[in-house]
Amino acid sequence: MAKKILVCGAGGFIGGHLVKKLKGEGAWVRGVDLKQPEFSPTVADEFVIGDLRDQSVVKNVLDQPFDEVYQLAADMGGAGYIFSGEHDADVMHNSASINLNVVSFGQKAGIKKIFYSSSACIYPEYNQLDPDNPKCSEESAYPAAPDSEYGWEKLFSERMYLSYYRNYGLDVRIARFHNIFGPEGTWRGGKEKAPAAMCRKVAEASEGGTIEIWGDGKQTRSFLYIDECLDGVRRLMDSDFTGPVNIGSDEMVTINGLAEMVMEIAGKKLSIKHIEGPLGVRGRNSDNKLIKEKLSWAPSQKLQIGLAETYRWIDKQNQQK
Numbered sequence: 001m002a003k004k005i006l007v008c009g010a011g012g013f014i015g016g017h018l019v020k021k022l023k024g025e026g027a028w029v030r031g032v033d034l035k036q037p038e039f040s041p042t043v044a045d046e047f048v049i050g051d052l053r054d055q056s057v058v059k060n061v062l063d064q065p066f067d068e069v070y071q072l073a074a075d076m077g078g079a080g081y082i083f084s085g086e087h088d089a090d091v092m093h094n095s096a097s098i099n100l101n102v103v104s105f106g107q108k109a110g111i112k113k114i115f116y117s118s119s120a121c122i123y124p125e126y127n128q129l130d131p132d133n134p135k136c137s138e139e140s141a142y143p144a145a146p147d148s149e150y151g152w153e154k155l156f157s158e159r160m161y162l163s164y165y166r167n168y169g170l171d172v173r174i175a176r177f178h179n180i181f182g183p184e185g186t187w188r189g190g191k192e193k194a195p196a197a198m199c200r201k202v203a204e205a206s207e208g209g210t211i212e213i214w215g216d217g218k219q220t221r222s223f224l225y226i227d228e229c230l231d232g233v234r235r236l237m238d239s240d241f242t243g244p245v246n247i248g249s250d251e252m253v254t255i256n257g258l259a260e261m262v263m264e265i266a267g268k269k270l271s272i273k274h275i276e277g278p279l280g281v282r283g284r285n286s287d288n289k290l291i292k293e294k295l296s297w298a299p300s301q302k303l304q305i306g307l308a309e310t311y312r313w314i315d316k317q318n319q320q321k
């Protein structure tokens with residue numbers, strides 16, 4: 001019998017890729033989202049267009065004891081969306097409502113297992129002030145001090161899923177994603193994240209031109225390619241480890257370094273102009289000690305490889321627009 005799986009947020013970047021992976025593994029998949037995937041048609045067996053803030057929608061899509069539920073739906077975007085402060089109320093209200101509904105109706109429906117996508121944004125700002133030595137080991141989440149409401153909502157929801165695990169025996173898996181990127185991710189419009197934004201800026205620039213970078217570019221991050229992210233998610237789901245656990249790359253780069261890498265991939269020499277913009281923490285890197293210990297696995301693909309794939313895809317989109 002094929003596994004029956006519900007993917008919430010199946011019209012999004014990670015959800016769209018996840019549905020493809022689960023179908024490839026032979027599962028029967030129902031997707032739900034406010035919208036269809038933007039860049040390629042869904043391969044889900046059923047796709048429900050619905051708003052997960054609405055309890056009647058959630059009750060309808062959780063009408064059976066699914067073997068697995070993946071909860072990826074969130075009001076979400078890159079730094080320009082979640083760190084500007086302009087969307088705080090929506091981000092908190094929308095994402096918390098989705099999670100409250102999914103966990104309670106999921107529990108009532110008798111689902112066997114649920115995955116929740118948390119974020120590196122839950123880590124305290126005070127451990128991420130030095131760009132060369134950020135601390136993001138799982139236990140360092142407390143005392144809590146995320147630098148955005150997006151991070152606070154993720155932390156609240158982590159705790160809610162864990163409460164359902166303790167009080168109702170709901171089988172929960174929680175991962176904290178660190179900057180996932182790849183083809184078919186948002187690449188323009190204000191919700192795109194650094195790797196996609198950088199690829200777009202380089203693709204749009206003519207040889208010898210200039211690209212703009214928010215801040216001094218010395219802030220550090222790590223970026224994980226979508227395929228490796230999904231390998232980690234599936235391994236976590238198949239394990240008996242609840243988490244929370246980081247799913248991220250530990251190849252830390254500066255944003256200037258990321259720009260240089262994209263220029264090299266594109267074969268373009270461009271100047272960088274630093275401008276003011278929303279930044280987030282000064283430094284961040286995935287700590288992969290726990291995932292190695294619990295799952296005997298950690299992502300290892302070099303950033304350059306996934307970035308080249310992503311650049312090719314964005315360059316093509318840009319030429320077709």
Ligand code: NAD
Pocket residue numbers: 008009010011012013014015032033034035050051052053071072073074075076077094098117118119120176177178179180181193
């Ligand atoms: P995404 O924005 O592409 O996908 C989220 C999807 O949720 C969207 O398709 C959106 O339409 C849907 N959604 C939003 N509100 C909804 C609602 N009320 N009802 C139904 N659907 C709704 O984002 P993504 O990059 O695919 O991220 C997936 C998950 O992983 C999110 O929870 C995100 O917070 C988390 N995450 C992502 C990253 C990353 O780097 N991409 C990092 C950390 C955490």
